[in-house]
Amino acid sequence: MTENWTGRTVELTVGAVAHGGHCVARVDGRVVFVRHALPGERVLAEVTEDGGKSFCRADAVRVLAPSPDRVEPPCPVAGPGLCGGCDWQHASGAAQRALKASVVEEQLRRLAGLEWPVSVEELPGGLVRWRTRTRFVAGADGHAGLRAHRSHRVVPLTDCPITTRGAVEAVLPLPWSPGDEIETTEDADGAVHVRRLPEGGGPGEQRRGGVARERAAGRDWRLGAHGFWQVHPEAAATLARVVGEWARAEPGTRAWDLYAGAGLFAAVLGEQVGARGTVLAVESARRAVADGKANLAALRQVRWHCAPVERVLRDRRDRPGVVVLDPPRKGAGRAVVERIAGAGPQRVVYVACDPAALARDVATFAGLGYRLTRLRAFDAFPMTHHVECVALFEPAASGH
Structure with a gap:
């Protein structure tokens, strides 16, 4: 032993x-x-x-x-045995992006058998004060902080340098009940929203705000403040732009937006296909679907389905020209990829928040006749190991 x-x-x-x-x-x-x-x-x-x-x-x-x-970490608790929120504060920005690029390359090589050079692109705003959405937790003394790495132990904080000042100041100076989880969001207008989630479950208590205002894809959004939206203030607009450039859905055609959230990419696709086209938007979270329907009410070509993607695709027989998907961290998985490939789209645009899950799905797509033709990676989570990728798949026989 x-x-x-x-x-x-x-x-x-x-x-x-x-x-x-x-x-x-x-x-x-x-x-x-x-x-x-x-x-x-x-x-x-x-x-x-x-x-x-x-x-x-x-x-x-x-x-x-x-x-x-x-480099010297900007946060005094970003060290051994302390806060687990950041991974790379001890590395320069350029080094962080190079490390993330190496990880994406290694996962594609190991899991998909693909040699693909990767460059991680910096988003505007720098390495600190970018995080607009954070979930803090209160320790036994009622002081809010974050958990240590791979631990339930709470590290109390007086600041969190990667989180926006408004979000920090709305939570950290205040007393809380031990075990409380406190969700905070600072929206595009600078309004701060705070929700308390008591230990042991039960309904949350909205302390401040509740409906966030965001801007992306050429429109204003009103959303549940603590639902899904990109954490970095520049990420939503950046990803929507890239998805639009690669999707190129033709007017009057059909498109799918899978794991649609509140409809960021459905909005892009809806504008592209126009009033004579159709966008199938699939999302399992009820609040996100309600937000999506309200924000995209004028785009009647967007048809919402509130259900798991796997269940919706199981019964679909239509053939979209373009599919966009933004799956959770575990990726889409074989069953979903098989349904997408079986529908025969001309292009698949895949937004990924986990390099390993992306690489597994790249391999599955390849086995079904779809090859990776473009990939961009963005540093949407500075100081952490997380990286956001956008991948384009096209039929291997297309010759592109």
Whole structure:
């Protein structure tokens, strides 16, 4: 049986970045996933988790030979054993984007057998004060904070540098009941919305606001403040623009918008197909569908279905010219990809928030005759390991 290394400190040289906000090292034949380090660094790492398998997890507690990409984190609790909200505050912005690009490339290579160079594009606004939606949690003393990495322990905060000031100031100075979760949103007008979710469940309590105003895709939106919307203030408009450029739905045709949320991409598709076309918008969250119907009431060509995508596609026999999908973190999965490919669209535009899930679906599409023809990646979550990708698939026989 492998010796349990939990609490052990080892000196190691950090290897390549891996999916999940850590780098890979090897010590005595075992893989060590190291947080708070950068590739090429020599560090002392303290093992934080060891499940007795071929790998363990560790934090770099002392840097012996730093990378030239290392910087001082702007947040005092972005370190070993502290807040788990950020992964890469110790790396420069350019280095963060390079790390994320490497992860996307590695997942495509490993899971889809595809060599594809990736460049992660910066969004306007910088590395801090971009997060418009945050869920804080109150500790035993009633002070709000965020949980430690892979832990329920609450790290109390006086600030969160990646979160907008308005959202921070609406929550962190106030006392809360232990265990409360506090959702905060700052919308495009700068209005702050706060909802308290008591420990143990039960109905939430809206403390401030409730209906957010956002702007994207050439229109104003009124939405449930704590429903789905992009977290970065520039992300929705950027993604809508790219989706529109790649979808190119022709007037009078049919399009599908799967996992439609409040209808951001349905709005783009609805404008493209025009009054003589049809957009099937599928979303399982009732509030999002209600928001979508209200915001897109003038686009009668958008037809909403409030149900899981898998269930709706199971009974569809129409043949869309374009399909857009923005699945959850787990990806679309084989059943949905098979239904899309079986419908024979000319183009599939896939918005992905997880590189591994995207790569698995890339492989599935390839096996069904659809090849990846374009891919862009955006740093919609600076300081974290998350990255947003947009992928275009076209029939392999199209010759593009």
